[in-house]
Amino acid sequence: MTEALRTATDPAPTPGTATAGPASPADAAREAAAARELAAWRADRERDLRTPHGWLSLTGLLWPTSEPRRLPGLPGEWWVVDRTLYTRPAPDDTAVLTGERVAEHGPTLVAVDEGRSRVLGTFLPEDRAGSAAAAGKGADGAPGTDTEEVVVEVVLRTGRYGLRPRDPRAATRTGFTGVPAFGHDPEWVLDARVSWYDEPERVTVGAAQPRLVHHVQVIGEVGVVHGGTVTTLALTGTLDEPTLLFSDEADDVAPWRVLRIDLEAGEGEQGTLRLDLNRAVNLPYAFTEFGTCPAPVPGNHLPFAVTAGEKAPR
Structure with missing residues (x-):
């Protein structure tokens, strides 16, 4: 630099x-308005965190190798060859990965740029079939925001492909009480x-x-x-x-x-x-042990306490 x-x-x-200094009535009114605006902004953020496949839904960070193999909690077999991720159905699958990018009978090829991610597809665990939420429907059968499907996210970090299941039943999501x-x-x-x-x-x-x-x-x-x-x-x-x-x-x-x-x-x-x-x-x-977030640039440390913003999640 x-x-x-x-x-x-x-x-x-x-x-x-x-x-x-002493606040004037106008200053006090502005501060009250700013506090209300911040509260509304934080409420929106918490709603985003609570979405079925948001950051609170991560349940794993899995690293495929060059050998096709099953990975915990995911259908199919997974492997990496020549900087490309592959998956195919496994004979004993009890769930099926589906999505626009997924070949029905496999293999499916996936490529992602370094530092990026993409959703490959979704699957419904066997024990969740049959419910309205499993089909992404509300209680009245209309499309809803709740779902039981697990999303499979593909990431590329430091030249390695990783897989992150995003499960609405993740404990970090179901137990979330706010930030x-x-x-x-x-x-x-x-x-x-x-x-x-x-x-x-x-x-x-x-x-x-x-x-x-x-x-x-x-x-x-x-x-x-x-x-x-x-x-x-x-x-x-x-x-x-x-x-x-x-x-x-x-x-x-x-x-x-x-x-x-x-x-x-x-x-x-x-x-x-x-x-x-x-x-x-x-x-x-x-919020989750499966995040891969970047650290600050070396030296980006404030040598005093910033008693503002979000605290560490409990």
């Missing part, structure tokens, strides 16, 4: 530091200095799973000010949708969190970027 990520003492007030979070705090809405790179820089980072890495694009830097100290952090993603992966010193939070920055028209062009850390969220790895 053009500059090493750093922490430095800032001799004068700079963007990124909220100013405390603990800090309350809204306007002090954590920061206007930070931003410096965009002329060209993205490719950086290799770690992952939530051992022996895996990710290659991310660093697109710029932001200077986060706290207590008179500036900490420079790398921004990843795209210029249209920058993201900030970071760790900090707060208790009861995941090892690292992410802030996805919604740019308003022209924002960032004048040298500042608004960071609403109340919207810092957990990545999937915080």
